[in-house]
Amino acid sequence: MNILAFDLGASGGKLFLADVGNGKASIQNIHRFDNVSYQINGSLYWDIINIYKEMNIGIKKAIELTDDHIDSFAIDSFSNDFAFIDEKGTLLTPVRCYRDKRTERHAAKIYGRLSKKQLYNLSGNQNALFNTYMQLAAMCEDGHRYILENAHKLLFIPDLLINFLTGKTISEYTLSSVSQMYDFKKDDWCQEILDSYSIPRSLFGTLTKPGTLLGHTQESYNKYMETKGFPVSVVCEHDTASAYLSSPVTSDCALMSCGTWALIGTELDSCVITEEGYRANLANEGGFKGHHRLLRNVMSSWFIQETKRYYKEHGQDYSFEELGRLAEAAKPFGFLFDPDESLFYEPGNMPVKIQQYCMDHYGARPESTGEIIRCIYESLAMKFRWTIEQLEHISQKPLPVINMMGGGAKASMLCQFTANAAGRKVIAGPDEATAIGNITVQLIATGAAATLNEAKDIMRPSYQTKEYTPQNSEEWNMHYEAFLKLSNDSEPASL
Numbered sequence: 001m002n003i004l005a006f007d008l009g010a011s012g013g014k015l016f017l018a019d020v021g022n023g024k025a026s027i028q029n030i031h032r033f034d035n036v037s038y039q040i041n042g043s044l045y046w047d048i049i050n051i052y053k054e055m056n057i058g059i060k061k062a063i064e065l066t067d068d069h070i071d072s073f074a075i076d077s078f079s080n081d082f083a084f085i086d087e088k089g090t091l092l093t094p095v096r097c098y099r100d101k102r103t104e105r106h107a108a109k110i111y112g113r114l115s116k117k118q119l120y121n122l123s124g125n126q127n128a129l130f131n132t133y134m135q136l137a138a139m140c141e142d143g144h145r146y147i148l149e150n151a152h153k154l155l156f157i158p159d160l161l162i163n164f165l166t167g168k169t170i171s172e173y174t175l176s177s178v179s180q181m182y183d184f185k186k187d188d189w190c191q192e193i194l195d196s197y198s199i200p201r202s203l204f205g206t207l208t209k210p211g212t213l214l215g216h217t218q219e220s221y222n223k224y225m226e227t228k229g230f231p232v233s234v235v236c237e238h239d240t241a242s243a244y245l246s247s248p249v250t251s252d253c254a255l256m257s258c259g260t261w262a263l264i265g266t267e268l269d270s271c272v273i274t275e276e277g278y279r280a281n282l283a284n285e286g287g288f289k290g291h292h293r294l295l296r297n298v299m300s301s302w303f304i305q306e307t308k309r310y311y312k313e314h315g316q317d318y319s320f321e322e323l324g325r326l327a328e329a330a331k332p333f334g335f336l337f338d339p340d341e342s343l344f345y346e347p348g349n350m351p352v353k354i355q356q357y358c359m360d361h362y363g364a365r366p367e368s369t370g371e372i373i374r375c376i377y378e379s380l381a382m383k384f385r386w387t388i389e390q391l392e393h394i395s396q397k398p399l400p401v402i403n404m405m406g407g408g409a410k411a412s413m414l415c416q417f418t419a420n421a422a423g424r425k426v427i428a429g430p431d432e433a434t435a436i437g438n439i440t441v442q443l444i445a446t447g448a449a450a451t452l453n454e455a456k457d458i459m460r461p462s463y464q465t466k467e468y469t470p471q472n473s474e475e476w477n478m479h480y481e482a483f484l485k486l487s488n489d490s491e492p493a494s495l
């Protein structure tokens, strides 16, 4: 059978075609494109029309490769961002990027209605400026409440694209669960949070759990794409939930989905809302049936993506490999910074911001590209260690192994540094974790696999893993002490 997965990330989108037969899957990447946010009049937007266009280019390729025989298609993406549609499916708004400044502008007012602590206790989600609730509240503060009052539905990006394909309006569970408006205990929207800004409950689509075969593409889409059409499934549409599901490690471990963000956490049976979890700003996030994540967001490849972009704009188009080689040659432990500093949150001028931070803290700064990249990787590894220690303490669960998945699993320097800093074995892979998790759930939705374990066994031959053991522990421990002095994380919500 032919299964098609679309994985949309903050820096790019990819479509994977899986050929499944004889209890095995082989996957190929059939299309990829860049995804960037655009600033217009000080606001930040995604180009949703381009995303739709590129998704269709990938679908077209899959139609050709399979002789118009796609057995299932599903989408996952980063969380939180959305658009509104009317009853006819007309797009009423563009899609704002979660890094847009409007939530920061209104944060004090918003937290004046429901405090960070109340929001954490009700939703179990981390306090972060990017949350959907914060975006909706900021819209109201900006005088755009009329959109909430008049729109038919609010759809998260994957649900929006599904609507373009099928005409259906759903609110997928894993994305809903990280909106900061979901109540895990009731397994439903949290009325108290919605009431704080009179957010109409009717704005949300049919709550749909991952593993559901939703239906067929609609006639108008089939005609437009010149296809007989294909079934659309609902998977863990939140990419982190998809990535975690692909982990090959079966014992207790720290899981890290490493892309633009490193989502560092562990799987638990249910939601854990405690004072300590609130203080460490650990997020409770929903997953595939029976799976629940306790995790923290750490900005990760964002530093490398933004640094690479800065140099490109200034005439130096480094490849990731070149950046890695330059960092390798640079002197170790020149400078460390706290990746959670809000200074680094918005796009633009990343190397300059890092230099500025270092000047403020050390009175000196990394000068060369290699020094900057090395200080990024070392600082990230230190933050990863700090986060894993918090998780161990709060979940009361030893996490002796780290499974790094996603694009970051390909960055061998980052994997080795993480093992060194944390003093734990790192298992790196799968690097296409999100797509693998997406396809895994499609196997279940279509009935090709009866259980999650069966689906994971089918996917296992399609990827490899690599192990890293800790080195130079003493030196890393010494510098970790210095790193701890920089961290501003005793308070929740550094974002």
Ligand SMILES: C[C@H](O)[C@H](O)[C@@H](O)C(=O)CO
Pocket (backbone or CB within 6 Å): 010, 077, 078, 079, 080, 098, 130, 238, 239, 240, 259, 261, 263, 297
């Ligand atoms: C804001 C981030 O996108 C989100 O917290 C994270 O979970 C994600 O989806 C990373 O792709």
